[in-house]
Amino acid sequence: MTDCVFCRIIDRQTPADIEYEDDAVVAFRDIYPKAPVHLLIVPRRHIPSVMAMEAGDAEVLGRCFVAARALGEAKGLAERGYRLRVHCGPEGGQVVYHVHMHFLAGARGGGG
Helix, strand or coil, rough: CCCCHHHHHHCCCCCCCEEEECCCCEEEEEECCCCEEEEEEECCCCCCCHHCCHHHHCCCHHEEEEEEHHHHHCCCCCCCCCCCEECHHHHCCCEEEEEEEEEECCCCCCCC
């Protein structure tokens, strides 16, 4: 999907500050952070939205949660905590149509 900014980041066609990656998931810094720590966790496979998920997508989206846990531990946030947010569709605030999870920490409240 060359018109998807997240697919271009995954394919290294667009630069990003990548903080985590494995065979299924990539996590990178949000360019418009809403908290001191604001990462986006995305599956490598293009899935437009939670609303477009199929049963077979559950495993890769579960891997996003595993990546969030690893990031929380690596950043010393396992005890203090962090927020995970997923926006679905236009009324849910989704801007990029490649399913992704916002990982936010370091400040209470905030957007994302």
